[in-house]
Amino acid sequence: xxxxxxxxxxxxxxxxxxxxVFDNLNLILNEGDFVTVIGGNGAGKSTLINIISGSISPDExxxxxxxxxxxxxxxxxxxxxxxxxxxxxxxxxxxDMTVLENLALAYGRGRPRSLFRWSYRKxxxxxxxxxxxxxxxxxEKRLYQKVGLLSGGQRQALTLLMATIxxxxxxxxxxxxxVRFSSGDKKAAQNVINQTFIEAKNNFIKTKxxxxxxxxxxxxxxxxxxxxxxxxxxxxIRAFDVTKPVLLLDEHTAALDPKxxxxxxxxxxxxxxxxxxxxxxxxxxxxxxxxxxNRLIMLSQGQIIADxxxxxxxxxxxxxxxxxxxxxxxxxxxxxxxxxxx
Ligand SMILES: Nc1ncnc2c1ncn2[C@@H]1O[C@H](COP(=O)(O)OP(=O)(O)O)[C@@H](O)[C@H]1O
Ligand SMILES: [Mg+2]
Numbered sequence: 001x002x003x004x005x006x007x008x009x010x011x012x013x014x015x016x017x018x019x020x021v022f023d024n025l026n027l028i029l030n031e032g033d034f035v036t037v038i039g040g041n042g043a044g045k046s047t048l049i050n051i052i053s054g055s056i057s058p059d060e061x062x063x064x065x066x067x068x069x070x071x072x073x074x075x076x077x078x079x080x081x082x083x084x085x086x087x088x089x090x091x092x093x094x095x096d097m098t099v100l101e102n103l104a105l106a107y108g109r110g111r112p113r114s115l116f117r118w119s120y121r122k123x124x125x126x127x128x129x130x131x132x133x134x135x136x137x138x139x140e141k142r143l144y145q146k147v148g149l150l151s152g153g154q155r156q157a158l159t160l161l162m163a164t165i166x167x168x169x170x171x172x173x174x175x176x177x178x179v180r181f182s183s184g185d186k187k188a189a190q191n192v193i194n195q196t197f198i199e200a201k202n203n204f205i206k207t208k209x210x211x212x213x214x215x216x217x218x219x220x221x222x223x224x225x226x227x228x229x230x231x232x233x234x235x236x237i238r239a240f241d242v243t244k245p246v247l248l249l250d251e252h253t254a255a256l257d258p259k260x261x262x263x264x265x266x267x268x269x270x271x272x273x274x275x276x277x278x279x280x281x282x283x284x285x286x287x288x289x290x291x292x293x294n295r296l297i298m299l300s301q302g303q304i305i306a307d308x309x310x311x312x313x314x315x316x317x318x319x320x321x322x323x324x325x326x327x328x329x330x331x332x333x334x335x336x337x338x339x340x341x342x
Pocket of ligand 2: 045046047250
């Protein structure tokens with residue numbers, strides 16, 4: 001869950017160019033919400049996403065992620081919890097690096113700083129191939145090609161993947177985040193997680209010893225049972241991993257031709273739904289804003305002038321959306337492409 005509380009933000013404060021983007025903005029994004037954001041030019045859509053991701057800090061107010069106050073957390077510290085895709089396909093990927101190296105770089109996000117953050121284990125490659133196959137663009141056959149050779153659509157799809165895959169966090173990290181993002185008493189949470197981890201480990205050791213002592217088993221059988229026991233242990237611990245990346249998309253299909261945009265949107269929807277990711281998708285296209293997600297927010301001059309969810313959202317049409325805009329907006333102008341589609 002993400003909460004924006006009493007957010008105010010101005011640019012160029014105290015100069016003739018002062019622009020007050022938000023004045024006491026409040027917004028709650030629930031876990032698993034797929035929110036489309038629409039609004040005129042300069043309404044504050046990108047600033048909203050920038051404040052969530054930490055690339056811009058608010059002048060006033062708080063940003064909470066799963067109950068933790070992250071307002072003062074630097075952008076790179078927040079990186080493990082957010083995945084971003086921008087409009088420009090050149091931004092999200094490194095052109096001079098191969099598909100594999102780009103994925104490895106993303107996979108290393110939140111890893112301790114190391115000189116070779118893009119280095120990968122052989123065992124990671126199969127994971128990357130499986131991930132790439134889901135895009136259905138044939139990229140799994142182009143692992144060793146430079147990303148600069150890909151089309152804009154392929155690069156955006158790859159960026160999406162990179163924004164959502166994540167290196168398996170260490171047990172220590174799972175523990176730390178469990179406490180950081182717990183809603184209640186931190187001490188109680190710390191006790192729960194400590195206890196659970198100890199029990200899981202003890203169970204694993206116990207099983208391991210039983211297997212070891214069982215002389216009727218062959219070496220192969222022992223190996224297999226040991227692996228199963230470890231998998232159970234690992235699963236128990238990972239069930240406490242409360243961090244899933246929140247996906248932030250800033251007009252990520254706007255630079256693509258309509259057909260490619262459509263394909264990237266479908267990939268987006270599949271990734272979001274399959275992983276139940278909390279997602280904010282800015283779009284200039286009303287049709288897409290209506291078609292995708294479970295919630296639609298309309299921004300005008302930094303204010304939320306419509307917030308439509310569930311069944312009501314499903315029933316939206318471009319006509320009703322336009323009417324809402326005309327009735328509630330603060331004089332901003334929608335671009336033709338917003339009204340007419342791409
Ligand atoms: N880094 C910045 N410096 C100065 N003004 C900015 C900056 N970022 C955004 N703005 C201003 O804030 C307003 C909202 O911008 P933005 O969030 O990018 O709008 P949108 O994405 O809805 O088009 C605009 O008036 C814009 O000029
Ligand atoms: Mg913008």
